[in-house]
Amino acid sequence: MEADERAGILHQKEQIGLAVLIGSEYWSVLEGRGGENMETEKKEEKTAKKKEKKKEKQPEKVIEVKGVRKIYRMGKEKIYAVDNVNFEILKGEFCCLLGTSGSGKSTLLNLMAGIEKATKGDILIKGQNIRRMSENGLAKFRQKYLGFVFQSYNLMGSMNALENVEFPLVFKRVRPKKRKELAMAMLKQVGLGARLNHKPKEMSGGQQQRVGIARAFVANPEIVFADEPTGNLDTKTAMEVMDLIHGLARRNHQTIVMVTHDPRLAEYADKIIHILDGKIQSVEVKKSMEEIEAEAEAEIQAYKELQKRKKEERKRKLAELRQGKGVTTNEVAAADSVVTASQVAPKRVEAGTAQERLPDQSAAENGQDRTEQEKTGTDS
Ligand SMILES: Nc1ncnc2c1ncn2[C@@H]1O[C@H](COP(=O)(O)OP(=O)(O)OP(=O)(O)O)[C@@H](O)[C@H]1O
Numbered sequence: 444m445e446a447d448e449r450a451g452i453l454h455q456k457e458q459i460g461l462a463v464l465i466g467s468e469y470w471s472v473l474e475g476r477g478g479e480n481m482e483t484e485k486k487e488e489k490t491a492k493k494k495e496k497k498k499e500k501q502p503e504k505v506i507e508v509k510g511v512r513k514i515y516r517m518g519k520e521k522i523y524a525v526d527n528v529n530f531e532i533l534k535g536e537f538c539c540l541l542g543t544s545g546s547g548k549s550t551l552l553n554l555m556a557g558i559e560k561a562t563k564g565d566i567l568i569k570g571q572n573i574r575r576m577s578e579n580g581l582a583k584f585r586q587k588y589l590g591f592v593f594q595s596y597n598l599m600g601s602m603n604a605l606e607n608v609e610f611p612l613v614f615k616r617v618r619p620k621k622r623k624e625l626a627m628a629m630l631k632q633v634g635l636g637a638r639l640n641h642k643p644k645e646m647s648g649g650q651q652q653r654v655g656i657a658r659a660f661v662a663n664p665e666i667v668f669a670d671e672p673t674g675n676l677d678t679k680t681a682m683e684v685m686d687l688i689h690g691l692a693r694r695n696h697q698t699i700v701m702v703t704h705d706p707r708l709a710e711y712a713d714k715i716i717h718i719l720d721g722k723i724q725s726v727e728v729k730k731s732m733e734e735i736e737a738e739a740e741a742e743i744q745a746y747k748e749l750q751k752r753k754k755e756e757r758k759r760k761l762a763e764l765r766q767g768k769g770v771t772t773n774e775v776a777a778a779d780s781v782v783t784a785s786q787v788a789p790k791r792v793e794a795g796t797a798q799e800r801l802p803d804q805s806a807a808e809n810g811q812d813r814t815e816q817e818k819t820g821t822d823s
Pocket residue numbers: 515516517522523524542543544545546547548549550551704
């Protein structure tokens with residue numbers, strides 16, 4: 444080998460060794476790409492970072508339903524209650540499953556909530572496949588991330604409002620003092636600060652559902668499932684309950700999945716999933732994430748202002764009480780508890796227009812469910 448050739452190979456080896464040591468930039472210099480290449484790399488790096496940020500900003504798919512089917516067997520008959528269903532729900536969306544009786548809404552909701560098991564397909568909640576979870580794992584997952592509101596309230600009859608709302612926190616091993624604090628604050632938020640010791644049978648339907656809502660939201664779950672939550676209420680109370688759920692969810696950026704057969708109630712939704720005979724007919728997106736976030740901000744501001752006003756009112760009432768101006772302690776307590784979302788959130792549906800479409804009017808007409816104001820006179 445000629446001396447020149449040997450020197451060349453040695454030079455190449457040195458180059459390789461150096462390149463390993465100082466990285467690819469060395470080759471750029473050698474290849475004469477120099478500064479220009481480094482700039483390109485910087486640009487690429489910037490673009491990658493931007494992409495990552497955009498990805499971070501992209502709304503989280505909090506629920507993904509993929510090819511889900513639920514078949515019930517009744518003797519030889521097979522009932523396709525949910526039939527090959529696919530959709531996604533984003534974090535912070537208020538989503539309604541809308542369909543006629545028997546269309547499969549409750550079955551689908553129960554599948555998403557992990558209450559029933561799908562015959563086929565996958566359901567991912569926060570990216571986790573609930574089908575692959577053990578019974579125990581699923582129960583813990585539900586406690587951590589999910590809340591439930593039922594049509595018939597499902598309150599414990601022997602417990603008062605406060606104890607009912609504390610209940611989910613017992614399973615979360617929250618200490619008794621903290622439990623009580625959280626439950627009281629939640630009951631105040633739903634306008635029941637003056638009804639803490641009332642048992643379910645000592646409350647109106649609307650009040651019971653408010654307790655049900657307080658119980659569902661007290662542990663601050665990321666997703667709340669509600670199956671016809673206003674199904675047993677008169678029109679006016681139903682709207683108040685809807686405002687309450689909507690306001691709470693917006694202020695805490697929570698996702699709601701609500702079942703209804705009433706198109707008027709679906710007006711509250713950001714996304715409506717139309718279901719018929721177990722199949723999705725269409726997915727109607729009514730609001731973008733930007734709109735939802737803007738609404739949430741406005742809701743938070745309005746709520747803060749309302750809280751401030753209520754605090755001032757309470758102070759004033761307390762001062763009047765001290766001066767013996769005929770204000771009762773009940774009035775002071777009520778002033779503290781009146782922070783219902785219906786006073787914050789604008790009503791989307793006029794009570795009158797939904798009248799004929801709402802279920803269980805007969806119950807309301809029978810006087811089973813007088814509105815809160817009618818019954819208490821002070822709570823709202
Ligand atoms: N446990 C079950 N066993 C057999 N069939 C069932 C069962 N649960 C539901 N179904 C059937 O599945 C279909 C969907 O029922 P689902 O309760 O989901 O309807 P829905 O839309 O919630 O109705 P509604 O508005 O009346 O509550 C119906 O045909 C129903 O009869």
